[in-house]
Amino acid sequence: MSVVVTGSIATDHLMTFPGKFTDQFVEGKMENVSLSFLVDDLVQHRGGAGANMAYGLAQLGLRPVLVGAVGSDFDDYDAWLTRHGVDTGSVRWSELKHTARFTCTTDAANNQIASFYSGAMSEASLIELAPVEKRVGAVDLVIVGPNDPTAMVQHTSECRERGYRFLADPSQQLAWADGEMIRDLVDGADLLFTNEYEHALLLQKTGWDDAEVLSRVGTWVTTQAAKGVRVEQAGAEPIEVIAVPETKPVEPTGGGDALRAGFVAARQWGLGIERATQVGSAVATAAVEVIGTQEYTLSREPFLARFAEAFGADAADEVAPYLPA
Numbered sequence: 001m002s003v004v005v006t007g008s009i010a011t012d013h014l015m016t017f018p019g020k021f022t023d024q025f026v027e028g029k030m031e032n033v034s035l036s037f038l039v040d041d042l043v044q045h046r047g048g049a050g051a052n053m054a055y056g057l058a059q060l061g062l063r064p065v066l067v068g069a070v071g072s073d074f075d076d077y078d079a080w081l082t083r084h085g086v087d088t089g090s091v092r093w094s095e096l097k098h099t100a101r102f103t104c105t106t107d108a109a110n111n112q113i114a115s116f117y118s119g120a121m122s123e124a125s126l127i128e129l130a131p132v133e134k135r136v137g138a139v140d141l142v143i144v145g146p147n148d149p150t151a152m153v154q155h156t157s158e159c160r161e162r163g164y165r166f167l168a169d170p171s172q173q174l175a176w177a178d179g180e181m182i183r184d185l186v187d188g189a190d191l192l193f194t195n196e197y198e199h200a201l202l203l204q205k206t207g208w209d210d211a212e213v214l215s216r217v218g219t220w221v222t223t224q225a226a227k228g229v230r231v232e233q234a235g236a237e238p239i240e241v242i243a244v245p246e247t248k249p250v251e252p253t254g255g256g257d258a259l260r261a262g263f264v265a266a267r268q269w270g271l272g273i274e275r276a277t278q279v280g281s282a283v284a285t286a287a288v289e290v291i292g293t294q295e296y297t298l299s300r301e302p303f304l305a306r307f308a309e310a311f312g313a314d315a316a317d318e319v320a321p322y323l324p325a
Helices: 049-059 072-083 119-126 130-136 149-162 171-175 179-186 196-206 210-216 255-269 273-288 300-311 313-322
Strands: 002-006 010-016 041-047 065-067 100-106 112-117 139-144 166-168 191-195 219-223 229-232 239-241
Touching: 002 049, 002 130, 002 149, 041 049, 041 072, 049 065, 049 072, 049 255, 049 273, 065 130, 100 119, 119 149, 130 139, 130 149, 139 149, 139 255, 149 166, 149 179, 171 191, 171 196, 179 196, 191 196, 191 255, 196 210, 196 219, 219 255, 219 273, 229 273, 239 273, 255 273, 255 313, 273 300, 273 313, 300 313
Parallel strands: 002 065, 002 139, 010 100, 139 166, 166 191, 191 219
Antiparallel strands: 010 041, 100 112, 219 229, 229 239
């Protein structure tokens, strides 16, 4: 059964600022900000939340189906994803617009300032999921990732109508979406993913408390950067999982997408919630130790060694049978 990944497909333009953004802020003048940062470098990589998650799932041996909208400049990117095990047969190619672009600057404290051009992503709402199922067969899970807002609402509604299990990942769209839209994106999700800030923002905008959210979703996973991951389910004690320690310089873009991919892959393997969260944590660390959201690889033996160091030999033994060679 297929995992269908809906979400943005974009190219990332990533820059590094050697200082701290906050050192440039002038107290009392924040209503008239005019700032320019001299960056050290510029790299361009393949990205977009949907494509990032699909890449991570493929790295773990799944054959995810990517659903999104791109421009005529997508040829090389399409070849890359296909070569790495992603099914791109349900991607819509726009005749008018370029593939979306994400521009992000990261400072020395790992704070980020970013801009996003939606481009062809605005046509994602023209994609329906029923033809995807007709093409690939039974759908086990639909990931509704950050995307054109209309598309997100439409995909979520179609999941409910057709009985597809879905993962709600509203992510960056929480910042501007109103409470009604957020409630619609979350209600009925089998899985809900947020980071710590988004967790609080979701509660504020929906007017729900934690218990209400947990009554409407199966599992709520909240990433907490260096503090790890918290997993909550109604009527159960929260599960806390550590962040796997980094051994190299960190570029945080795409870490959340990698964590989601690791979690979903492990659940598809049949592993429990805690073990799946640990797999997600390990994949996320591998992803943030390289520049670019799809530049990491998960070599079997090094991955298992690091996993055992973080979570124990028994945990690694449980994961080992499912990792591709």
